[in-house]
Amino acid sequence: MSMKxxxxxxxxxxxxxxxxxxxxRTSNSFLATKGRVDVANHSITEGVGVRALINGAWGFAATxxxxxxxxxxxxxxxxxxxxxxxxxxxxHAMELRKGKLSTKDFxxxxxxxxxxxxxxxxxxxxxxxxxxxxxxxSRMHTARAxxxxxxxxxxxxxxxxxxxxxxxxxxxxxxxxxxEKDGQRATGSRGAGVSGGWTCLFKHPxxxxxxxxxxxxxxxxxxxxxxxxxxxKVIMAPAxxxxxxxxxxxxxxxxxxxxxxxIAAGKIGQMVASPLVTxxxxxxxxxxxxxxGNLPFDDEGIETENTVxxxxxxxxxxxxxxxxxxxxxxxxxxxxxxxxxxDEPLIRMRNTYIVPGTSKLADMISSLDDGYLIEGAGSGQxxxxxxxxxxxxxxxxxxxxxxxxxxxxxxLSGIAFDVLKTVDAVSSEFQWDLGTGHCGKGQxxxxxxxxxxxxxxxNIGGRQS
Amino acid sequence: MSKPSMSQSKDTIxxxxxKLDAAARDTLAYAKKxxxxxxxxxxxxxxxxxxxxxxxxxxxxNTLESQKVGLxxxxxxxxxxxSINNSDQAGLHQSVDDALALAxxxxxxxxxxxxxxxxxxxAKPLSFMWNDRMxxxxxGDLLEFTQSMLTRLTKDKRVAIDxxxxxxxxxxxxxxxxxxxxxxxxxxxxxWSFMGMAVDGSDVSGFDYDGRSVYxxxxxxxxxxxxxxxxxxxxxKNLRPVKAPTYKGQVLLTPxxxxxxxxxxxxxxxAGSSVMDGxxxxxxxxNSQVISKLINLSDDPHNSRFSGATSFDGDGLPTSxxxxxxxxxxxxxxxxxxxxxxxxxxxxxxSGGPFALICAxxxxxxxTMINARPEMLVVDRFSGNIDPIKxxxxxxxxxxxxxxxxxxxGGVGETMIAGNLFETLNNVLAVSSVVEDISGSMQMPWxxxxxxxxxGN
Numbered sequence: 001m002s003m004k005x006x007x008x009x010x011x012x013x014x015x016x017x018x019x020x021x022x023x024x025r026t027s028n029s030f031l032a033t034k035g036r037v038d039v040a041n042h043s044i045t046e047g048v049g050v051r052a053l054i055n056g057a058w059g060f061a062a063t064x065x066x067x068x069x070x071x072x073x074x075x076x077x078x079x080x081x082x083x084x085x086x087x088x089x090x091x092h093a094m095e096l097r098k099g100k101l102s103t104k105d106f107x108x109x110x111x112x113x114x115x116x117x118x119x120x121x122x123x124x125x126x127x128x129x130x131x132x133x134x135x136x137x138s139r140m141h142t143a144r145a146x147x148x149x150x151x152x153x154x155x156x157x158x159x160x161x162x163x164x165x166x167x168x169x170x171x172x173x174x175x176x177x178x179x180e181k182d183g184q185r186a187t188g189s190r191g192a193g194v195s196g197g198w199t200c201l202f203k204h205p206x207x208x209x210x211x212x213x214x215x216x217x218x219x220x221x222x223x224x225x226x227x228x229x230x231x232x233k234v235i236m237a238p239a240x241x242x243x244x245x246x247x248x249x250x251x252x253x254x255x256x257x258x259x260x261x262x263i264a265a266g267k268i269g270q271m272v273a274s275p276l277v278t279x280x281x282x283x284x285x286x287x288x289x290x291x292x293g294n295l296p297f298d299d300e301g302i303e304t305e306n307t308v309x310x311x312x313x314x315x316x317x318x319x320x321x322x323x324x325x326x327x328x329x330x331x332x333x334x335x336x337x338x339x340x341x342x343d344e345p346l347i348r349m350r351n352t353y354i355v356p357g358t359s360k361l362a363d364m365i366s367s368l369d370d371g372y373l374i375e376g377a378g379s380g381q382x383x384x385x386x387x388x389x390x391x392x393x394x395x396x397x398x399x400x401x402x403x404x405x406x407x408x409x410x411x412l413s414g415i416a417f418d419v420l421k422t423v424d425a426v427s428s429e430f431q432w433d434l435g436t437g438h439c440g441k442g443q444x445x446x447x448x449x450x451x452x453x454x455x456x457x458x459n460i461g462g463r464q465s
Numbered sequence: 466m467s468k469p470s471m472s473q474s475k476d477t478i479x480x481x482x483x484k485l486d487a488a489a490r491d492t493l494a495y496a497k498k499x500x501x502x503x504x505x506x507x508x509x510x511x512x513x514x515x516x517x518x519x520x521x522x523x524x525x526x527n528t529l530e531s532q533k534v535g536l537x538x539x540x541x542x543x544x545x546x547x548s549i550n551n552s553d554q555a556g557l558h559q560s561v562d563d564a565l566a567l568a569x570x571x572x573x574x575x576x577x578x579x580x581x582x583x584x585x586x587x588a589k590p591l592s593f594m595w596n597d598r599m600x601x602x603x604x605g606d607l608l609e610f611t612q613s614m615l616t617r618l619t620k621d622k623r624v625a626i627d628x629x630x631x632x633x634x635x636x637x638x639x640x641x642x643x644x645x646x647x648x649x650x651x652x653x654x655x656x657w658s659f660m661g662m663a664v665d666g667s668d669v670s671g672f673d674y675d676g677r678s679v680y681x682x683x684x685x686x687x688x689x690x691x692x693x694x695x696x697x698x699x700x701x702k703n704l705r706p707v708k709a710p711t712y713k714g715q716v717l718l719t720p721x722x723x724x725x726x727x728x729x730x731x732x733x734x735x736a737g738s739s740v741m742d743g744x745x746x747x748x749x750x751x752n753s754q755v756i757s758k759l760i761n762l763s764d765d766p767h768n769s770r771f772s773g774a775t776s777f778d779g780d781g782l783p784t785s786x787x788x789x790x791x792x793x794x795x796x797x798x799x800x801x802x803x804x805x806x807x808x809x810x811x812x813x814x815x816s817g818g819p820f821a822l823i824c825a826x827x828x829x830x831x832x833t834m835i836n837a838r839p840e841m842l843v844v845d846r847f848s849g850n851i852d853p854i855k856x857x858x859x860x861x862x863x864x865x866x867x868x869x870x871x872x873x874x875g876g877v878g879e880t881m882i883a884g885n886l887f888e889t890l891n892n893v894l895a896v897s898s899v900v901e902d903i904s905g906s907m908q909m910p911w912x913x914x915x916x917x918x919x920x921g922n
Contacts, residue, residue, distance in 0.1 A: 034742055036574050040567040042547040042560070060527040066549045081526035081604065085516075088608050089523045120570045127572060142742060178744065178854060185854050229881075229920055259520050260627035261664040342529050344517075381848040381861075384627075384662045384672040387879060389861040391850030411849055411859040413881055442628070461849075461859045461881035461920060 003066070004105075004165045005154035007048070010071055011157050016082070017053040017096060018075065018159040021299060022046075022066065026151040030123050032130035033144040040123060047341035052078040056092030057085035058269035062342040097325035099332035100305075101162040102297035103170035106167035110197020115151055115169070117198055123149065126173075129211065133175055139222065141180040146191075147173045150446070154299075159311045162194045162301025170194070170292055170446055171201045175210055179218040186408070188218030188376070188393060193435030193448070195294040204290060205431055217376075217394060220406050227395055227407045227460055232371055235364050235425075235455045239377035239433035240392060240412075242449030245279055245352040246434065247380040248388035248416030250449075251441075253309050253317070254335070254347045255324035263386040263417065267315045273420030275313040277454075278355040282306040285351045285432075291448040292435035293350035297334065300345055304334035309352075310420075321347050339443035346381050346441060356449035357426025361453045366401040372460070373398055374412065377434070386416040411461035419456055427453035474512040474635040475600045478651065481510035481532060481552075482637040487647075488552040489641045492536060496561045498644060501538040503579045504561070504643045508534045509551070514604050516611045518629040521619060523611070526604055538564045543571040548618035558627070576806045580780055582645030588776035588783035588877045590645035590650065599653035599682045602633045610655075610686060617693040618659060623704070624659040624697045627672075640781045648710050648777040654678050659693075663700040670703040670876070673846070673864050677905030678772035699845075699864065706878030707715075709867050709921035715894065716882065716917045717834055720901040722844040723824070726851065726858060726861040727912070731762065732819065733853035735789055735797075737804030744854060746887070750795050755892035759912075761825035764818060771821035771899040772905045779816030787813060789822075804918040822907040827896025832871070834895050834913045841868040842919050844882060851886065859883035862919075881920040892916045 001009075003022040011018055024046040047064040048071050059082025063074040086092070133143035157163050162236040176190025188215060192204035194329035201207070236244065241410045252262040259265075264272075273279070283304025285291045297303050300322050308316050318328065321336035324347065337344035365373065377392030390412045394404045430452050438444035485508040496504035510532045517525035534557060535548035545567030547560035611631045618626050633655050640648045658676030662669060670797050679685045718726060734755075739745035747755050766775050766784035778784055780802045788796045800808065801816030835841055842865060849860010862880045866873055897911035 032572075035572065040545045040571050042545075042563040042567060043549070044556070044560075045550045047550065057523065058525045060525055062529050062531075064530075064532060077528055081528060084604055084608075085523050085526040088612075092522075119566055123567070123570045125612040132912060142744060187852060187854055197573070229883075229918075256519060257627060261625040261662065263669055343532065344525055344527065378850055383848075383863070385669040385878075387671065387861065390847045390883075391859070409850065409852070409857065409859070411861075411881060411883070413861050413879060415879070442630075459879065459881070459920075461883050 002155065002165070004157060004163060006068060007157040008163055008312045009156055010068060010075065012160050014075065014159055019051040019300065020157045021338070021341060022155045023049070023254050024153040025340070027149060028119070028122065029148040030126045031144070031146045032127045033142065037127065038202045042419065045340055048074060049338065049341040049343070050074045050078040051344060052082040053094065054079065054082035055086035056094035057082050057089060059083070059085060060344045070258045079398060090246050094323060095326035096322040097332050098160065099304040099322065099325065101160065102164035102301050102303045104164045104296050106166040106194060106296040108166065110200050111151065111169040113197035113199065114149055114171060129175060131215060132211045133177055136211055137179065138218045139179045139181055140177060140215065141185065142178040144176045156297070156299065156301040158301050164301055166296050168195060169197055171198060172202060173207065174436045175214055177214050177218045179222055184222055186218050186221035188214045188221065190214050191436035193292040194290040195292050196290055200290055206433055207402035218445055221408055224228050224406050224408045227372060227397070227410045229460055231457060233455070233458050234372045234374050234458050235368065235453050237373065237375045238431040238450045240374045241354055241451035242352065242434040243377050243380040243390045243452050244388065244416065245354060245451060246349060246439065246447065246449040247382040248386060248391070249279060249309065250281060250349045251351045251382055252384065252386055253319055255320045255328060256347050257384070258318050259324070262316070264315065264382045270315055271313050272309050272315045272417040273313045276357055276423050276426050277310055277313055277420050278308065279310040279353065280306050280308045280355060281319055281349050281352045283350040287430055288432055290333060291351040291432045292446050293448045295350060297344070298336045299338045300336040302332045302334040302336065304350065307333040317349055319349065321345065339445060343443045346443060348441060348445045349439065349447050351432065351448040353449060354426065354454060356428050356430040358450040359425040359427050361427045361429050363400055364427060364453060364455050365403060368398050369400055371398045372396060373403060374410065377415065382416065387413070388416055389413045402414045413459045413461065419458055422457040423454055425455040429453060469724045473769045477512050477530060478510060478637050479634050482639065483598040485510055485532060485534065485552050486639055488534065488554065488557060489639060491554060492557045492561060493641060493643050495558050496538055498512035499565055500560055501540050501565060505537045505579055506534065506641045509636060509638040509740045511634055513632055513634045514607055515630060515632035516607050518611060518615055521626065536560055536564060537623065538579050539570055540565055540568045542575055542577055543568040544574065544577055544804045545571060548835050548869045561840050572903065576803055578802045578806045579642045579644055580646055580782060580802055585646040585781040585802055586783060588648050591767055591774055591776050593680055594650065594652040594774060596653045596681050599633060599655060599680065600635050602682060607631055607633060613686060614657065614689050614693050617690050618697055619700055621697055623665045623701050624661060625664045626659055629659040631657045640777065642781065646736045646779050646781040650776055654680055654772065655682060657689055659696065663701065663704050665704050670700050671863055673700050679905060680769065703864055703876035705875065707867055707875040709842055709877040709880040709919060711919060711921045712840065713916065715841065715913060715915045717841055717843045718912045718914060719843065719845045720911060722847055723909045723912050724903050724907065725847045727886065727890060729851055730856060730890065731756065731790065735795065735799050737798050737800035737808065741804045741807040743778060747795050751797065753795060754793050755795045756790065756793045756890040759827055759893050759896045760790055760793055762790040763788045763823050764815070764820060765823055766818065768821045770902060771822040771907060775820055778818060779815045779839050780812065781813055782814035784814050784820065824909045826910050829895035829897045829913065831897055831899060831911060834897065834911065834915050835868050837894065837913055839870050842877065842880065843868060856885045856887040858886055882917050884917040888916050889914050
């Protein structure tokens with residue numbers, strides 16, 4: 001009997017709305033540095049999360065014991081928690097918008113490949129990459145290679161009709177380096193994550209010549225100057241565009257955040273960006289096919305879709321779970337996600353991006369007299385009022401239509417919608433480039449983001465004399 | 466898990482911990498049978514109750530019993546590790562096999578080490594970490610507590626609380642190794658966190674958050690309500706941001722900004738792992754002046770004010786208070802057993818630490834510090850990048866305020882700060898006589914620092 005069948009059996013004849021989610025995550029993570037293996041870890045986390053809705057109140061309980069008896073106890077506990085909360089807050093009607101409840105049994109590409117591959121091959125590759133990077137230059141002080149893979153297995157059954165299962169694989173690899181010369185140090189890193197197998201991971205464009213790329217950039221940065229601060233015309237690379245989409249726009253259009261009064265509240269139908277900008281969040285991306293946030297359905301059992309957030313500059317949609325979809329009187333968008341079986345689903349992004357345009361990167365550079373090409377996306381944060389900050393490890397100065405010199409890290413900031421209104425060119429070249437690491441919102445989530453090259457005006461943090 | 470009452474929590478923890486204790490011993494025995502040279506098991510269990518409020522409504526009541534067993538093995542000077550979230554014997558034995566399989570393909574490392582029972586004697590339990598009253602708190606009590614916080618947070622209608630979470634936890638943690646080291650610890654805690662902003666018509670303030678964790682139920686509400694009042698007042702004051710000036714010079718860092726901007730770099734260069742890999746600028750600077758003489762920093766893992774308190778570290782060594790920086794002089798590196806062996810020194814029992822940092826108060830008067838220059842930026846939060854290797858930092862000053870001639874002119878928007886932390890840490894002009902607890906995890910004062918680039922919008 002599969003876990004889906006067991007959950008299907010247990011959900012029968014339960015009062016109110018009930019959602020049962022079995023989740024098993026098997027992960028391997030390796031970290032090699034300085035010729036050592038600092039991390040070689042195998043981990044399994046498995047259990048069942050139960051969410052009950054009674055009189056408008058949610059109760060949640062979870063168990064790592066997946067026997068029928070333990071799941072039944074978790075159901076009782078979730079019901080008891082919901083009842084207690086309903087009493088405390090008073091009866092309160094809550095509708096859940098049904099949407100497209102999934103009945104899929106989905107096995108993602110690459111799952112079997114990654115599951116069947118030997119540890120020796122995976123760990124060996126990580127050790128080898130670290131070794132190559134360490135030997136790539138006499139200036140190399142520290143090289144580091146980190147690999148993590150998640151093999152996700154889930155079954156979700158709801159009392160109103162969802163009954164689905166999935167197996168997906170999410171491997172990621174990142175390399176970083178510290179170069180040193182005369183006591184000065186520079187850092188560099190590159191990484192990629194995919195929804196797919198080992199083969200898919202190493203086809204990611206970011207990993208093309210990854211060792212040479214990191215070594216060259218990091219060593220070159222040793223002699224690089226800082227960019228001049230102020231408001232500048234820039235061309236953002238896909239990873240930076242992805243950061244902007246995810247941090248500065250994406251979070252403000254999550255419906256729970258909209259309800260709390262984010263800058264996007266009440267702006268549906270309004271122009272919030274240049275007409276050149278169309279932005280979406282997709283669980284089923286098919287532009288490149290490898291984005292790490294690809295999911296057949298979300299953790300409420302709703303089939304995912306491509307949700308257009310901004311259409312030709314106009315705010316078109318928020319991101320919803322079933323509850324907020326009912327409140328906003330729209331269809332759920334399949335954005336309810338939980339990190340572990342013991343976490344309740346929250347509204348989260350999947351793959352967030354700006355749709356490619358028609359310009360060519362080469363033309364965008366050649367028609368820019370004075371500005372920067374922003375690469376090497378680092379960390380980023382954004383605020384409820386749309387104010388954002390991103391770090392970038394390096395930028396290229398552009399003078400008279402030509403890339404001139406490499407400059408050290410910069411910090412970009414601005415108000416997201418204001419920046420998007422200044423967009424005057426969007427390239428046809430496209431890349432997903434934010435598939436490593438996690439988005440944090442109380443719980444982690446694997447997401448991706450990317451886009452074309454986008455030209456706009458932005459504030460660059462610099463040093464004052 | 467039949468009733469939501471927390472009165473069962475103590476019993477549950479007792480039952481689960483006995484089971485995990487037996488499982489840990491069995492796992493070590495199995496590792497030995499499988500020819501592991503050394504093995505270590507970290508086992509924990511907890512009972513947690515949690516309430517979630519979103520947009521002023523209680524939205525979720527959650528209960529969770531959890532277990533986790535992590536293990537590490539050494540074989541032929543190679544290491545591997547594995548973990549599972551139950552105490553099932555077959556699963557744990559499989560984990561040992563998995564960890565040994567990983568070790569087989571790893572790289573030999575002569576510095577791998579585990580302490581024996583003599584090096585890691587039984588740590589004296591910290592009695593303040595377990596509070597019987599806290600272990601009896603039920604969801605009903607938690608509801609009342611949370612409601613009080615919500616009422617206080619939203620007294621001013623302009624305050625929009627996106628999310629408020631309150632939880633209680635009872636937990637047990639055991640650490641064992643095949644050389645006879647054994648440590649155990651139990652802990653109760655009440656934690657809360659909230660995030661929100663002020664909204665006044667079309668004016669939306671910056672997003673902010675706060676929270677903390679305490680051991681003692683009896684004083685928790687007073688602490689929580691005071692924090693709610695301070696938070697609400699602060700975010701409302703950040704409506705209608707003013708333009709900050711652009712200059713290079715002095716800025717005043719609040720205790721939270723001291724933690725967010727300065728602390729990470731100090732800890733990075735004091736860390737044994739950084740010293741071991743030659744990444745620390747302070748690898749040979751013990752007993753040397755590394756930062757301003759005004760800074761005194763210590764770690765006190767036995768301090769009941771802080772949530773990171775612990776009687777033993779991640780290697781199982783008993784912890785104790787130690788001075789990290791005295792009058793700007795580096796007194797010690799933070800080593801675990803592995804980095805210590807690498808560096809031919811002794812562990813400072815700070816594996817997984819430091820645990821409860823205390824930056825001592827100075828003599829600076831806050832008003833005088835604000836008046837240090839006619840146009841002063843007071844930085845409360847930092848959203849940006851810090852490169853501890855080069856010391857460069859650059860980012861947005863959040864929830865920060867602009868003082869003109871000593872008068873608070875308002876919160877600032879889109880204001881960036883940048884500089885180099887090695888310079889900043891040596892350019893501390895004053896440390897305040899008042900200190901604050903940051904999220905119940907450490908104590909920091911205010912600091913007036915020089916040489917920071919401020920770029921107003």
